[in-house]
Amino acid sequence: MSNPPLFRDPWAKREAWRKHPVFTNRAMFSSMFPGLGIALVAFTTYVVVDNLYSKAQPGVQQKH
Numbered sequence: 001m002s003n004p005p006l007f008r009d010p011w012a013k014r015e016a017w018r019k020h021p022v023f024t025n026r027a028m029f030s031s032m033f034p035g036l037g038i039a040l041v042a043f044t045t046y047v048v049v050d051n052l053y054s055k056a057q058p059g060v061q062q063k064h
Contacts, residue, residue, distance in 0.1 A: 009015075021027065
């Protein structure tokens with residue numbers, strides 16, 4: 001039988017959550033802005049289509 005180490009950390013169980021993969025910097029950053037990627041793609045697509053559509057019809061002016 002192996003003897004357990006004499007100097008164990010009594011707080012190891014309470015500190016284990018800090019090493020969990022959910023709390024890594026990448027996971028924290030990605031959960032900070034959950035819809036940012038989809039929103040960027042949708043907005044970029046909208047701007048590109050709007051610019052192409054407005055160039056296809058040069059006689060129509062937009063009123064602002």
